[in-house]
Amino acid sequence: xxxxxxxxxxxxxxxxxxxxxxxxxxxxxxxxxxTGTHIGCDTSSCGACTLLIDGxxxxxxxxxxxxxxxxxxxTVEGLATAEGVHPIQEGFKENHGLHCGFCxxxxxxxxxxxxEKNPDPTEEEIRWGISGNLCRCTGYNNIVKAIQYxxxxxxxxxxxxxxxxxxx
Amino acid sequence: xxxxxxxxxxxxxxxxxLKVLNELGDEAKILAGGHSLIPMMKLRFAEPExxxxxxxxxxxxxxxxxxxxxxxxxxxxxxxxxxxxxxQQHFPIFLDAAKLIADPQVRNFGTxxxxxxxxxxxxxxxxxxxxxxxxxxITGTGGKRTVGIDDFFYGFYATAVEDGExxxxxxxxxxxxxxxxxxxKTERKVGDYxxxxxxxxxxxxxxxxxxxxxxxxxxxxxxxxxxxxxxxxLVGTKVTAAEIEAAGQMAAEDCNPSDDLRGDADYKRxxxxxxxxRMITKALExxxx
Numbered sequence: 001x002x003x004x005x006x007x008x009x010x011x012x013x014x015x016x017x018x019x020x021x022x023x024x025x026x027x028x029x030x031x032x033x034x035t036g037t038h039i040g041c042d043t044s045s046c047g048a049c050t051l052l053i054d055g056x057x058x059x060x061x062x063x064x065x066x067x068x069x070x071x072x073x074x075t076v077e078g079l080a081t082a083e084g085v086h087p088i089q090e091g092f093k094e095n096h097g098l099h100c101g102f103c104x105x106x107x108x109x110x111x112x113x114x115x116e117k118n119p120d121p122t123e124e125e126i127r128w129g130i131s132g133n134l135c136r137c138t139g140y141n142n143i144v145k146a147i148q149y150x151x152x153x154x155x156x157x158x159x160x161x162x163x164x165x166x167x168x
Numbered sequence: 169x170x171x172x173x174x175x176x177x178x179x180x181x182x183x184x185x186l187k188v189l190n191e192l193g194d195e196a197k198i199l200a201g202g203h204s205l206i207p208m209m210k211l212r213f214a215e216p217e218x219x220x221x222x223x224x225x226x227x228x229x230x231x232x233x234x235x236x237x238x239x240x241x242x243x244x245x246x247x248x249x250x251x252x253x254x255x256q257q258h259f260p261i262f263l264d265a266a267k268l269i270a271d272p273q274v275r276n277f278g279t280x281x282x283x284x285x286x287x288x289x290x291x292x293x294x295x296x297x298x299x300x301x302x303x304x305x306i307t308g309t310g311g312k313r314t315v316g317i318d319d320f321f322y323g324f325y326a327t328a329v330e331d332g333e334x335x336x337x338x339x340x341x342x343x344x345x346x347x348x349x350x351x352x353k354t355e356r357k358v359g360d361y362x363x364x365x366x367x368x369x370x371x372x373x374x375x376x377x378x379x380x381x382x383x384x385x386x387x388x389x390x391x392x393x394x395x396x397x398x399x400x401x402l403v404g405t406k407v408t409a410a411e412i413e414a415a416g417q418m419a420a421e422d423c424n425p426s427d428d429l430r431g432d433a434d435y436k437r438x439x440x441x442x443x444x445x446r447m448i449t450k451a452l453e454x455x456x457x
Contacts, residue, residue, distance in 0.1 A: 003176065020176035020219065021209075042169055044207060044274060045359050056247075056276045062206050063277065066176050067199075067223060110273065131358045132271025 005069040009034070010078025018065045025049045025060035027068075028075060036076035036105045040134070047133030050106035051075045057113040059132070076105035079112075087153035088112055088146070094162045097146030099137035107133050111147045119155050121147070141165075171209035178221040182228070182334070185220055186309050190332040192218045198334060199223070200243060200282035203274050204291070228281075228336065231255060238340040242281025247272070249280060258342055260454060261299070261349035261367060265292045268352070270359045284320070285335040287327040287391075290361040294321060294392035296351055297338065298384030299367035304328070305337035312336070321391040345379065347371040348454030350447045353386055354439055356430060362387040363430040366419070366443040370407065370451040378402045383415070383444065388423035388436055395419040398444060407452055416445035 002017040009032055016031050028037050028051065037060060040048030044062040051060050052074035079086040088108045091097060098104040107130060114121060114129040121129060126144050135143060145160070152159050179185040189196055197216035199205060200223075208214040222228060228243035231252045238254060249255050250266045269275060269283075269292055283293040284304065297304075297317045304315050306329055315328045322328065329335050353365030365386030371379050381402040383395040398415035405411045425436035 001175070019173065021171045021173055023170065026170070042210070044203065044270075047271070047273065050273055057273045058276060059273045062203055062274075064176070064199075064202070064206070066178070067202070067221065069178075114272070128267070129272060132273045 003066055005066055007068050007070065008072045010074060016065070020064060020066050022065040023061055024051075024058075024063045024065045024068050024073075027065040028060060028073070034075050034077050038102055038105060040102065040106075045132075045134070046103070047106040047110060047130075048103055050109045050133065052109055052113065055113065055116070057110045074109065074112075076108060079108065086112075086150075088115075088150040090153065091146035091148075091150035092143075095142050095145040095149055096164070097138065097142045099135075103133060103135045107135070107143055111150065115147070115151050115154060120151055123148075169210040171206070172212060172215045174209075174216055175218050176221065177218065178224045180224050180226075182225055182307065182336070185222060185225060185334060186307065186332065188218075188220055189334070190309055192220070194331045196220050196331075198285070200285070201245065201278040202282075203270065203278040204282060204286045204288065222334070229279075233258075233342060236342050236344065238342055240280055240338045240340070242279065242285075242335050242337060244280050246275035246278045246280065246283075250275070259300070259340070259349060261296055261351045261369065261451075264351040265296050265367070268292065268355065268362075268365075274359070280338060281335045284338065285327055285329055287321060287323075287325045289321075289324075289389055289392045290387040291392075292351065292353065292362070292365060292367075292386055295365055295367040295384030295386040297340070298392055298394045299349060299351075299369045299382035300340045301369075301380075301382050302338055302340045304335055305339065306333050307336040308333040314339075318394060324390055343369075343371045343380070345371060345373055346455045348451040348456070350450035350454060352443055352447055352450075354443070361430070364388050364423075364425065364436050364439040364443060366440060366447045368444070368447040368451040370402070370448065370455050372407075372455050376406055376456075378405055378407050381415075381448075383419065383448075385419065385423050385440060388425040388440055390424070393423055395422055395444065397422055402448070407448065412445050412448050415448060416441040419444040 038048035040046035049061040196218040199221040230241040349369040351367040353362035367384040369382040381399040385393040397418040401415045420437040420441035
């Protein structure tokens, strides 16, 4: 039996009919047709399906669509505005924070909540903060730099250098 | 992976939830944070016919200290535990544990009540609650009852919460004298279950003599385990290196780990010994600081 639900995705109201067993990530990808939220491991380990529910980062492969009824969802499609890309997107671009890009939407949404709670995190705090998001190509150094860059931009501080660091 | 079909109810009051649970009996499962249950449903290890979602019931999420007791609402999220001033001040053990429970996204949804009511010896809060000497409030249609943590875990996924009942609150006594607590587990990677974990609370009188010790072990027994002999080895002493060594040795001897992909039983006993010694030392440092 299908259940009617209504949720706000990236500021827009959407109504759907879902089976209770439908996972939120499937609703977003297949019924809302927003495929920026990825399915990686499908076991809540990798973080590729991370989105924001009422501002809290969540792994949408482990949440039922019916649980999101009445909530506000933010996906990667909602980050850029008419004025341009979000600081976190700029950070990833400027610091080569992505390679294949598969983990990137989840990384960025997780980083947004992290920076909201802790606007000026240390490197260690960033590494613990993204411990639920796996990257299998770039490695984490440039992702950490991308988040530091976004933090500085959101605080209005001077932007850190985006020159690559070569390790001897 | 998609769970098999089930019907879903999200009641808005506790009474309504209890009524539904009583009607459905053992065909229903309670959905709290869902981060243990939904993965099991996706793997078809669990196939409940009905899910009763507690997330729309107000008043089940709180942390406060009243009359010498830390009261934690069962639907309190792990992330809320991390951010609570009362927890940070008196019970850093929860911060130790939170850092090691899955990852930030999971902690945004996983609840402390669910972690305990799931009845899995691999979860972290059961051992922590054993160390702290907690009690659990269970609500049914007939009212509330209180169960001590030592009478709560019956077996694998089996607890004192019966069909038609809901775990509603966890109560942790705040000792009146000096006390310190600590938790650590070894895990292969973020989000994995513990190879072994140890939770310790040490309570001291003014002369530095141990008046109570609580030691709980994670994932080295079919149920969460109290290291009773280790506790007794510390009480009445000044908790010197000799007693700490003895308590660690006893915890290693008294646990019942199984061989699995995280290591063989002998290795896990060594992990438990090392962690028991370290956590007693850390709890002691915190008690004295």
